[in-house]
Amino acid sequence: MSRSDVVVLGAGIVGVSVALHLQARGRSVTLLDRRGPGEETSYGNAGLIERASVVPYSFPRDLLVLARYALNHNIDARYDPLFAPKVAPWLIRFWYNSAPARLKRISAELLPLIQNSLSEHKALIAEAGLGHLIHEIGWIEVFRKEASHRKAIAEAADVYAPHGLRYDVLSAEQLKAREPHLADVAVGGIHWLDPASIRDPGDLVKGYAALFVARGGRLATGDARSLEAAPGGWRFKTADGIGEADQAVIALGPWSDDVFRDLGYRFPLAVKRGYHRHYRPAGNAVLNHTLLDVDKGFLLAPMAHALRLTTGVEFADRDAPPSPIQLERAEPAAKTLFPLGERTEAEPWLGRRPCMPDMKPVIGQAPRHKSLWFAFGHNHHGLTLGPVSGRLLAEMMTGQTPFIDPAPYSPARF
Incomplete structure (x- = not known):
């Protein structure tokens, strides 16, 4: 039987980051997952460290937009009609929290996490020797309609510029200069300069996990649902036998409820699914930046070995x-928009984003188990917020003064 100070359940970007930060503060850590690091939700995303996302993704309030989504013909949002009644109560809470005044407050509460997201990643990237994976070139919103371009320009000035975020407004000609192989369907763009892109998010998480192991951490294969209270802490099963730990962290993303529910917790965790597929560029076409086609609702990202359509x-x-x-x-x-060539895989990838109706993650101590901690529900920003969440939780668990206020993310708010 092996024993650690802490067992972290989940080897995605959040769990690996928690494990690294606990380890750096002198704790022995077992990192438990049924698969390898970065092979679930953390693998399939846009690969952005979204330093510019100071306003979370919210529920639309415009009636025309809602009517369009209700028709269920869109790329950017779709629902299973049979699932709609089940998710409706959660969507109502999401809609409630998306009211302008509440969204402004929630944005302010999330801001410390967003502001420190890139710096915390860069510190781990330097320690892990993964500098080849990060590209600090921002990303570009592309617009096909003049009206949506003008609206976005106004929003950038009113909402994002006051936070000191840097961006370039691009005409069609300026956009073509930055992405010469785009077709002539775009009227312009906005280039967000502060975010960074990761050309292989799965490899980034594996690189962080390799650093954890190199520093003496234990990476174990097992079912997190085996976690149970034991004298002096927690017991769990691994492929190599029984493990024990004084403390446990649930960082299982969309599967977190598989564990916390059996422990008596009822957090309003929902899942937003998403897909990607990889393509080769046609001919000699090159894509330099990650692009979001705002009017069509898809994202195209250059990854290490192919182009990722999400x-x-x-x-x-x-x-x-x-x-x-x-x-x-x-x-x-x-x-x-761009000359995509052949698909590089037979089947698309399906991922699951863990989401809370108030758009804030759950980070902190369990209300009824003093040796149990949570780090899940990062919505669309798990990759972005993994390291900063890991640092915050590790400081709380080791009795340090947290470098930002953890109160807005407290599990007790539910």
Whole structure:
């Protein structure tokens, strides 16, 4: 039987970051997952460290936009009609928290995490020797309609510029200068300069995990649902036998409820599913930046070995079979913007984003188990917020003064 100070359940970006920061503060840590590091939600995303995302993704309030989504014909959002009644109570809470005054307060509460996201990543990247994976070139919003371009320019000036965020407003000609192989369908863009892009998010998480192991951490394979209270802490099963730990951290992303529910907690965790597929560029085409096609609702990102086409959100049961509908809509739309070539894989990837209705993660101590801690529910920003969340939780667990106020993310708010 092996014993650690802490067992961290989940080897995605959040769990690995928690483990590294605890380790750096002198704790012995076991990192437990059923798969290898970075092979679930952390693998399939846009690869952005979104330093500019000072306003979280909220529920639309415009009636015309809502009507468009209700038709269920979009790339950026889709719902399974059979699942809609089940998720409706959560969506109502999400809609409530998206009211302008509440969204402004929530944005302010999330801001310390966002402001420190890139610096915390860069510190770990330097320690792990992963500088080849990060590109500090920002990303670009692309617009096909003059009206949406003008609206975004105004919002950038009113909402984002006051936070000191840097961006370039691009005409069609300036956009073409930065991305010469784009088709002539865009009227302009906005280049957000502060975010960084990761050309292989899965490899980034594996690199962080390798640093954890190199520093003496234990990486174990096992089912997190085996966690149970034991004298003096917690017991869990691994492929190598029984493990014990004084403290436990649930950092399982969209599977967190598989563990916290059995421990008596009822957090309003929902899952937004999403898809990606990889393509080769046609001919000699090159994509330099990650692009969001605002008017069509897809994202195209240059990854280490291919171009990644991603969809928006799908509201469906977490474990339901994948649906190809959004990618089938996105592929022809993407080909009108950039010359995509052949697919590099037979099947698309399906991922699951863990989301809370108030758009804030759950980070902190369990109300009824003093040796249990939570780090999940990072919405669309798990990759962005992994290291900063790991530092915050590790400081709380080791009795240090947290470098930012953890109160807005407290599990006790539910």
